[in-house]
Amino acid sequence: MKALKISLSALAVASAFIAGPAFAGKTLEAIKSRGQLVCGVNTGLAGFSQADSQGNWTGLDVDVCRAMAAAILGDGGKVKWVPLTAQQRFTALQSGEIDILSRNTTWTLTRDASLGLHFIGTTYYDGQGFMVPVKSKVKSAKSMKGASVCVQSGTTTEKNLTDYSRANKLDLKPIVFEKQEAATGAYFSGRCVAFTTDASGLASIRNKDAKDPKEHVILPELISKEPLGPAVRRGDDEFYAIAKWVWFGLLEAEEYGINQANVDQMKTSQDPVVMRVLGTSEDTGKLLGLDKDWMVRVIKTTGNYGEIFERNVGAKTPLALPRGLNNLWNKGGLQYAPPIR
Amino acid sequence: MADGEATRKNRGPSPPPRARVWSWRSQAFRGLVFQVVAVALIAFGLWYLAHNTLANMQARGIQSGFDFMKQPAGFDIGESLISYDALDPYWKAFLVGIANTLRVAIVGVIVATLLGAAIGIGRFSRNAIVRGICYAYVEFFRNVPVLIQLLMWYLLFIDWLPPMLDAASLAGLFYVSKAGFSFPVPVWTHAYALAGIGLLIGVGAAWAYRGWAMRRFEETGHVRSLLLAPLGIVVAFGVLGWLVGGAPTAWSIPKPEGFVMEGGASATPEFLAVLLGLVFYTAAFISEVVRAGIASVAHGQVEAAGSLGLSRTHAMRLVILPQALRVIIPPLTNQYLNLTKNSSLAVAIGYPDVVSIANTALNQTGRAVECIAIIMLVYLTTSLSTSVVMNWYNRRAAIKER
Secondary structure, X not given: OXXXXXXXXXXXXXXXXXXXOOOXXXXXXXXXXXXXXXXXXXXXXXXXXXXXXXXXXXXXXXXXXHHHHHHHHOOOXXXXXXXXXXXXXXXXXXXXXXXXXXXXXXXXXXXXXXXXXEEOOOOEEEOEEEEEEHHHOOOOHHHOOOOEEEEEOOOOHHHHHHHXXXXXXXXXXXXXXXXXXXXXXXXHOOOOOEEEEEHHHHHHHHHHHOOOHHHEEEOOOOOOOXXXXXXXXXXXXXXXXXXXXXXXXXXXXXXXXXXXXXXXXXXXXXXXXXXXXXXXXXXXXXXXXXXXXXXXXXXHXXXXXXXXXXXXXXXXXXXXXXXXXXXXXXXXXXXXXOOOO | OXXXXXXXXXXXXOOOOOOOOOOOOOHHHHHHHHHHHHHHHHHHHHHHHHHHHHHHHXXXXXXXXXXXXXXXXXXXXXXXXXXXXXXXXXXXXXXXHHHHHHHHHHHHHHHHHHHHHHHHHHOOOOOHHHHHHHHHHHHHHHHXXXXXXXXHHHHHHHHHOOOHHHOEEEOOOEEEEOOEEEEOEEOOOHHXXXXXXXXXXXXXXXXXXXXXXXXXXXXXXXXXXXXXXHHHHHHHHHHHHHHHOOOOOOEEOOEEEOOEEEOOEEEOHHHHHHHHHHHHHHHHHHHXXXXXXXXXXXXXXXXXXXXXXXXXXXXXXXXXXXXXXXXHHHHHHHHHHHHHHHHHHHHHHOOOOHHHHHHHHHHHHOOHXXXXXXXXXXXXXHHHHHHHHHHHHHHHHOOOOO
């Protein structure tokens, strides 16, 4: 496994060596001529990106890519999924192996400024937390002085853990695993007092990997801001704009009540905002290099952001994550899209 | 090739060298041209790769360079031989990783050599059970992939040992739990530094004594102990250093305090799993190397040793092993290199070796090419150093042709 991983990352590095000269403004044409959007996703994170036994991918991150494919190619199924580990993800995007990286990736200054990519927005506002076994009787992260904490490498989590440990003089000992399965495995067998990652990830792991999810509790402290979002390669402003506006479109659709079920009826709506979003008055798609039905197809494929959220991670799913910060701005959350006009 | 050399040799003294002719008909000229072309091609290839990489990275807005090494690393490391703080720069974090890699590699090489030699010799035992056990050992540990073995040890530790909050204790001195193995250590004072110096002097003295004893043996035939007496000398000097330092007797004893062990020293399950996995795997190969070396010594040597009245142990130590070493050392070097390089698998079970640190650094800074280059450089340097030492040893053990 390890050897494979090394060779894969070596391959990714090597591909940076031999790839041809940089191209600009060509991503959209490349996607159209290939007939497929190539989307980098997590190798398996319940609720965000997960493949079933037939190879069908589902999840919040997955739906974002599906929406893009629907807008660009007219069919949300025309996506090639590339599962990536935390270490591989940026190289895969930089080297052109994928068109868009939709893999619960935290938007930070270092990544935005030095990795040759642009984040298009925040599809999930998250924060890093701790999970501990109920029987450890730990009630607060601040009572874990000297404890060993299992963590997956290649993420922002290690640094957050260190910052928190220093700020509270906890002297936490990170045990760093390359693969998430190894990190969670060590935690569940009791090597570490706690496991740490983004709170959404904790819920997902507790639900999927714990023998009995009730035996583990997620501590109340969130120790960092983790705005998770998709990213595209730098140097192609047109594609960057498309990716951004498909995402904003999902939020606009929710705000104006357009959903998967009513999108066809809404086409006859006389609300000027709805008419612009669905292209029945102005051709908003043309400005992006798409056609006027782009948002109709997106909504038909994935539904609006609220539907995507509820379907993958919401209250009725095993993860049962509260909408919280991810609610629309006018419902007490942070999700706010610039207007489509 | 061999034939050609033989005929060339048979020709007797070679003709006087002819004057060099710089034409295609001259072998020397052609050779030179080919070599220059080959070097130029390789240099061009390397330049092209480097140039293309840099150009592509620049075009995509990816920053490059090693300047990040001076920035604070910002992440903690679970276990470290040298003092390290999260605010230390990246190069220090790398140093911690390299130290952890070397710790596993050096301890691993020593233990694997001892175990491998014992098992290799055990394959020649007259006792069928010992032979069988050694055979079974080799066949099992050689044929299971080393990564699986690492995982096996690790799972054994973290699944079977008691949780750290109720660690199993032996006489209140030793503790075993999922957090590792804790044991008492002497409280460090300058006396132990003196003892260390004493040990070093002792080794020198023992070496001198050995040389003297060998000479006396050759002159007079009087046999002196070549094992116990030198060992005694080393220990005596060590104890002397400790006594000079004031003979401190304070021990630091581990004591569980919540989630931490206060005092003592401990080995984490990650370190133990990596160490055991690498040692047991490599020892299987080393034992085969040793066995091959011993088997390569002609049987007549054993009989000759027997007819001189040497015991089996003496025959092994004085006659067979010195000859076997010549066959053993080169493949043994390979095994040492393999063990060192296989230690990079440690990242799978959470041991913070240099690969693990580089992975984290890579992800925080995005300097993939630089971090992978550092990993390659570390392993290259370690392997080449090992080779240099082992080649020196090989020349020492080789047949001296005079």
